[in-house]
Amino acid sequence: MNAHRFPAVSRLLHWLMAAMILAMLFIGIGMVASLADYHWLLSLHRPLGVAILILVAVRLVNRLIHPAPALPADMPPILRLAAHGSHVLLYALMFAVPLVGWAMLSAGGYPIVLYGALELPPILPQNDMVFAWLRTAHTALALALFATFLAHLAAALMHALVFRDGVFQSMASVGRADDAPPSPRR
Amino acid sequence: METNESPGARYRLWPIRRRVLVGLCAIGAVLMPIVGAFAYVGGFLSPDRLTQSRLVDGFQTVNGVHPGFRRNHAKGVCIAGRFESNGNGVALSKASVFETGTTPVIGRFAVAVGKPFIPDNETQVRSLALLFRLKNGEEWRTGLNDIPVFPARTPQDFYELLMAGAPDPATGKPDPARLQAFFAAHPESAAALALIRARPFATGFADASYNSLDAFRMVNAAGTSTPVRWSMAASDPFVPQTPIEGGSAGTNYLFDALIARIAQGPVQWRLMVTVGEAGDVTADATLPWPETRRRVDVGTLIIDHVEAEGPGNCRDVNFDPLVLPDGIEPSDDPLLSARSATYSTSFTRRAGEPKTPSEVQIPENVPAATPAKGS
Incomplete structure (x- = not known):
């Protein structure tokens, strides 16, 4: 067991959701234009959104069972705060965007068709003003998720290319646990 | 290199080192294409792309902005009733609405203009929008018009036709030359317009028949997919429209007559499904299918209630033609996705706006039937 690397199930969930969320953001911005x-x-948008909502719930439970590996001891407090804060924000948005989408369609009086005759039940009563508000919120939160994703990717690359502290490898390495030497101090 | 440095030195960004500079450039090289692709897909780099927002803006240019109202078919009234299926549709579609039995329906009659206070006698097209509530929670929403074909083949053509009919800023009236130029460039639209003008034009909503215009596909339990169009054929005897005087007599004559007619008793239409054959074009709503195509009577629409638009009733329903039950699917008609997208934008805009009461109100002395369920 390598304490400096995320467990395989965490890495699998991370990369699976990364691909799904990035695809989802492009589908969302593309379909409204x-x-x-x-x-x-x-x-595609509705079933993919539900899949993301289910996966983020699984992922939160997994994170509570398998906490993230400790950050390098010499990482400055401001960067630690940014790391933790951005992760909380990512989790919050991963829950909020699909939930607001579901609530929005409920308030809009739409049937929430996933595939064929498979539908989700409404989670809010029909109300046009609530629909309009949630519709705006859905876009704003999705754009916030895209911005947070960009910051997250930039930070990951900073760890990989500039800090070279093993944090990038803790999520990005594949193969056996000991292939990636943790936190090289040079 | 950076061996004997103090703890945390690798996190120091200033004074700038070569590694930091190279790293930042690499990050920019990764992020820029992602942001660029996102902006491209979202249409931010192509302001001339015809999007749903631009199409709805086009309606607003032509009709003005009327907050809280639909951007097209703005003047209307809510109806409710039921659909009694005779079971004939099961051969075509597995949707439960076609099994023998009754499905509750709400809907809306409207005139096909984006001006909510336009006098009825200044309008040429009537529409019937319906929402079927299937027993398993599914819905079927459909918008029908009393014209045989649609005047444009693609969303782009429709937008050009719409804008060709926009009022000229100089005169406040449409420029006939622009419309002539459009129809000269689009013979299929000119042919469709001729069919629309030649159609039987009924006196009112109750004796008019309505058509889906777009083609769809019905899929039965065996998985067979059939190209179809559908119509609501009036049971009331057809009475041709005679010229209507302007002034107060013409203002709401269509809606007043409908309200009076429903007060006398339920109004009925036969739901007729036209079955397309090999070679029938499904991607061109300007083209009628041959008259000889089989038409299947799948049941009766019975409308027995009418009420003014209000919170939670048909006012707040987006009659998106692609809200379909399992067993009905879109065809390759390019107008369908565009209608769905544009209706959604119109719905989103009006949902968030303050509401003004509809021009169409139900007088006190008309007996009300069973109340319509909203949503």
């Missing part, structure tokens, strides 16, 4: 592709993108 396209007439021809709107319908098929929306048909």
Whole structure:
């Protein structure tokens, strides 16, 4: 067991969700700006959003069971704060964006079709003003998630290329645990 | 290199080292294409792309902005009733609405203009929007019009036609030359317009028949997919429209007649499904299918209630033609996705705006039938 690396299940969830969320952000921004592709993108958007919501719940439980490896001892407090804060924000947004989407469709009086006859029940009563508010919130939160993702990616690359402190490898390395030497101090 | 440095030295960004500089450049090289692709997909780099927002802006340019109202088909009234299926549709579609039995329906009659206070006698197209509540929680929403074909083949063509009919800023009226130029460039639209003008034009909502215009596909339990169009064929005898005087007589004559007609008793339409054959074009709503196509009578729409638009009733329903039950699917008609997208934008805009009462109100002395369920 390597204390400086995330367990395999955490890494699997991270990279699976990274791909899904990035695809989802592009699907979302694309479908509201396209007439021809709107319908098929929306048909992907709803089931993918539900899958992300389920996975983030699984991931939160997993994180509580398997806490993240300790950050390097010499990492300055401001960077620690940024790391923890951005992770809390990412989790919050990963829950909020799909939940607001679900609530928004409920308030809009739409059937929430996932596939064929499979539908989600509404979680809010029909109300047009609430729909309008949640519709705006859905976009704003999704853009905030995209911005947070960019900051997260930039920070990961800082760890990999500039700090070279093993934090990037704790999530990005593959293969056996001891292949990636932790936290080289040079 | 950086061996004997103090703890935390690797996190120091200033004074800038070569490694920091190279790292920042590399990060920029990774992030920039992602941000660029996101901006491209979102249309931020192509302001001329025809999006749902731009199309709805087009309606607002032509009709003005009327907060809280639909951007098109703005003047309307809510209806409710039921659909009694005779079971004939099961051969075409596995949707439960076609099994023998009754499905509750709400809907909306409207005139196809984006001006909520337009006098009825200044309008040429009537529409019927319906929402079927299937027993398993699914919904079927459909918007029908009393014209045989749609005047544009693609969303882009429709937008150009819409803008060709926009009022000229100089005169406040549409420029006939622009419309002529559009129809000269789009013979399929000119042919469709001729069919629309030649159609039987009914006196009112109750004796008019309505068409889906777009083609869809119905899928039955065996998985067979059939191209279809559908119509609501009036049971009330057709009475041709005679010219209506302007002034107060023409203001709400269509809606007043409908309200009076429903007060006398339920109004009925037959739901007729036209079955397309090999070679029938599904991706062009300007083209009628041959008259000889099989038409299947799948049941009766019975409308027995009418009420003014208000919170939670048809006012707050987006009659998105792609809210479909399992067993009905979109065809390759490019208008369908565009209608779905544009209705969504219109709905989002009006949902958040303050509401003004509809021009169409139900007089006190008309007996009300069973109340319509909102949503």
